[in-house]
Amino acid sequence: MLQAIENRMFDQMGSLVQHVTPVAPDAAEDLVAEVYAQLRREFQIAPPLTLHSPAPRILAGAWSVTRESQIVPGRLPRPMKEAISASVSHINTCPYCVDAHTGLLHGAAKHDVAASIRNGQPESITDDRTRELVRWALATRSPGDPMITSPPFSPEEAPEAIGTALAYHYVNRMVHVFLGDDLLPLPSGFRGIARRVFGATFGKRMVRRGGEPGASLDLLPDASLPDDLRWAQSNPAIAGAWARFAAVVEEAGQCVLPEPVRALLLTQLARWKGEDPGMSAAWVEDAVASLEEAHRPAARFVLLVAFASYRVDDSTVEAFRATTPRDSDLVEAAAWAALQAARRIGSWLQEP
DSSP: OHHHHHHHHHHHGGGGOOSSOOOOGGGOOHHHHHHHHHHHHHSOOOHHHHTTTTSHHHHHHHHHHHIIIIISOOSSOHHHHHHHHHHHHHHTTOHHHHHHHHHHHHHTTOHHHHHHHHTTOGGGOOSHHHHHHHHHHHTTTSTTOHHHHSOSSOTTTHHHHHHHHHHHHHHHHHHHHHTOSOSSOSOHHHHHHHHHHHIIIIIHHHTTOOOOTTTTGGGSOOOOOOGGGGGGTTSHHHHHHHHHHHHHHHHHHHHHSOHHHHHHHHHHHHHOOSOOOOSOSHHHHHHHTTSOGGGHHHHHHHHHHHHHGGGOOHHHHHHHHTTOOSHHHHHHHHHHHHHHHHHHHHHHOOOO
């Protein structure tokens, strides 16, 4: 009965997605149906993944990197990977993802870890290993930080740790655009209780699920691992997932975004050191000034997704959709920008 209630709750959460219409579980076909079947067995048909469903190959890739890096049992225990996910979400100011992953930490009975991350107090985590992984995750937007130059995991653990961190640097940006802040749309006084209830029921079940490494790889064609993702190469399942995801996202970006727009974002990212640009719009307008007027709405959209995804609003989306109206276009453009930002962060994360 609890499983049925959980499935129904998550199926209805698709209505929380904004700007696009996700594929409903009972209407899924072909690749989307295959991904949803794995999600149902091994995690849940959750909005941070289903928001990708208008672009089936992007959905498959996003699920694959999340599954192989974080969900499949490996060298790092699942609660430690949930702690990394929650910590990355904390530095990206993604309340939705912080709620989700601290809820899963509660489900794993790691109540002190969940509270410490939520309160921004990693030093209060009593388990030494988890505390160091959290401190590392909180430093992933700070190249040159000692936690980055001397990471607290072994070479064998690096694909899981880095893969999980980069998956959420990507997911947080997509959630900002398509889901907003609230996992549990309740009055603030009830949210703490609701998070604990979620953890004790659905979170407890979800955090115990998993599957065999590599089972998601058949969802997408084989691809070569780009050099900037070489941190994954010692784990074939994680390397395969990231190689495939990078390939389908790059192909989608080339189809939906003009070359000058892509070049502009890559140039801006090459200079980026993880800083938040703040609320001023001047940097965006300065960046797009050299482009043709017709390219500027797409450029504004991808720049904001990459650098300040919390600032993507209805007007930004509407301007982009004036020339590229399909749901799949919007998901693919956002995914391309979000993944480029995550890969830029990955370029300064180091293996032990």
